[in-house]
Amino acid sequence: MPVEKRHPIPVKEAIHRVLQQDIYTEQTRVSLYESEGYILAEDIVATHDIPRFDKSPYDGFAIRSEDSQGASTNNRIAFEVIDHIGAGSVSKKTIQPGQAVRIMTGAQLPEGADAVVMLEQTVETAKGFTLRKAFERLENVSVKGEETATGDVVLHRGQRINAGAVAVLATFGYAEVPVYRKPTVAIIATGSELLDVEDDLEPGKIRNSNGPMIAALLQKEGIDVVRYNIQMDDYDSSLSVISSALEQHDMVITTGGVSVGDFDYLPDIYQALEAEVLFNKIAMRPGSVTTVAVAQGKYLFGLSGNPSACYSGYELLTKPAIYHMMGALCCYPAIVRATLMTDFKKANPFTRFVRANVTLTGREATVRPSGFNKSGAVVAIAHSNGIMMLPGGTRGYHAGHQVDVLLTSVEMYQQELYI
Numbered sequence: 257m258p259v260e261k262r263h264p265i266p267v268k269e270a271i272h273r274v275l276q277q278d279i280y281t282e283q284t285r286v287s288l289y290e291s292e293g294y295i296l297a298e299d300i301v302a303t304h305d306i307p308r309f310d311k312s313p314y315d316g317f318a319i320r321s322e323d324s325q326g327a328s329t330n331n332r333i334a335f336e337v338i339d340h341i342g343a344g345s346v347s348k349k350t351i352q353p354g355q356a357v358r359i360m361t362g363a364q365l366p367e368g369a370d371a372v373v374m375l376e377q378t379v380e381t382a383k384g385f386t387l388r389k390a391f392e393r394l395e396n397v398s399v400k401g402e403e404t405a406t407g408d409v410v411l412h413r414g415q416r417i418n419a420g421a422v423a424v425l426a427t428f429g430y431a432e433v434p435v436y437r438k439p440t441v442a443i444i445a446t447g448s449e450l451l452d453v454e455d456d457l458e459p460g461k462i463r464n465s466n467g468p469m470i471a472a473l474l475q476k477e478g479i480d481v482v483r484y485n486i487q488m489d490d491y492d493s494s495l496s497v498i499s500s501a502l503e504q505h506d507m508v509i510t511t512g513g514v515s516v517g518d519f520d521y522l523p524d525i526y527q528a529l530e531a532e533v534l535f536n537k538i539a540m541r542p543g544s545v546t547t548v549a550v551a552q553g554k555y556l557f558g559l560s561g562n563p564s565a566c567y568s569g570y571e572l573l574t575k576p577a578i579y580h581m582m583g584a585l586c587c588y589p590a591i592v593r594a595t596l597m598t599d600f601k602k603a604n605p606f607t608r609f610v611r612a613n614v615t616l617t618g619r620e621a622t623v624r625p626s627g628f629n630k631s632g633a634v635v636a637i638a639h640s641n642g643i644m645m646l647p648g649g650t651r652g653y654h655a656g657h658q659v660d661v662l663l664t665s666v667e668m669y670q671q672e673l674y675i
């Protein structure tokens with residue numbers, strides 16, 4: 257059989273084609289306590305003002321500001337304390353001239369009061385206190401509605417729910433949150449050389465690292481994954497497993513078998529499934545054979561078997577697709593410019609993606625490869641927090657060049673405290 261000729265498309269075009277698909281999950285509701293990491297399916301409108309009432313931001317005394325006019329070090333003005341309220345209680349009294357109410361942080365200002373004197377600004381007397389400065393109207397008061405007014409859109413549809421959004425939802429009484437369902441994903445590692453993690457090594461065999469790695473990446477997004485058994489390079493059995501996975505899941509990710517080798521059956525399987533192949537060649541290294549297809553309104557990600565390529569393929573194409581499916585407004589990773597600390601002299605016509613370590617601490621971002629970097633390498637993935645992108649061209653890259661780095665994980669990574 258003649259080997260088909262494939263046409264590489266730019267990485268950007270590949271990502272674009274993936275995100276152009278009309279593939280979305282439907283709306284559902286989850287408990288507030290489970291909602292972190294979901295994408296919000298509706299705008300959230302403030303159902304009341306925040307703060308709901310004029311309140312005290314300090315422990316102190318609520319007064320009428322006009323009563324404090326003319327106060328100075330030589331002319332201390334005395335107040336009589338007529339009530340004492342903590343957060344959550346409301347005073348039944350109305351403050352009259354010369355009176356004050358002892359008030360705690362978060363408590364509602366009593367009737368008549370329009371300023372709060374901090375405890376440390378007073379000197380205690382038998383009936384109350386004295387102060388030595390004049391207060392302005394609303395001084396030390398958190399004014400009703402100063403943060404949000406009733407009707408303000410406080411969270412947007414398509415926004416990823418973070419801890420702050422959880423706090424906002426709780427504020428407005430959302431025990432259940434409207435979100436888009438997370439897709440269920442099948443992971444199928446293909447390759448006759450593959451063994452499970454529990455297996456003893458045999459001649460010519462290697463353990464399947466891609467399957468567990470992709471499962472871990474998806475778990476980070478809180479996505480349910482089903483790990484299928486390793487598939488030998490066999491057309492019939494692979495086709496049957498992939499088509500049943502397609503029935504049961506929103507997305508099927510395979511690794512391996514997308515090249516043009518004698519035992520690479522994924523291209524034939526896409527054909528048998530009557531899948532629309534969005535592309536099967538990308539102008540990138542590694543992972544140029546990465547293939548994405550759509551069948552029965554579902555994505556089929558054919559990631560390369562090479563671990564580095566498999567990893568970059570997920571970060572570049574699969575992860576954005578997952579966010580797209582969930583209706584996210586932001587589907588692309590963060591990218592920073594950093595100073596390259598090593599040479600990459602060999603020119604390549606394709607964009608090179610290198611597992612890298614970017615240092616973001618301090619003034620200038622710097623980046624270096626995170627280890628041995630051939631496409632089959634696995635250790636460098638573990639030590640990376642980004643992927644540097646070296647656009648293809650006739651020239652190589654040198655230490656000191658500015659390059660773009662896609663951030664993959666910027667969780668806690670400093671050994672020293674930098675503040």
Ligand code: AMP
Pocket residue numbers: 445446447449450462463464465466467511512513514515560561562563632
């Ligand atoms: P393939 O994409 O099937 O041509 O495989 C490319 C390279 O990746 C080969 O050296 C495979 O042995 C290796 N490989 C394939 N699948 C996996 C996997 N699941 N885990 C680790 N390495 C793999």
Ligand code: MG
Pocket residue numbers: 446447448489512513519561
């Ligand atoms: Mg293979």
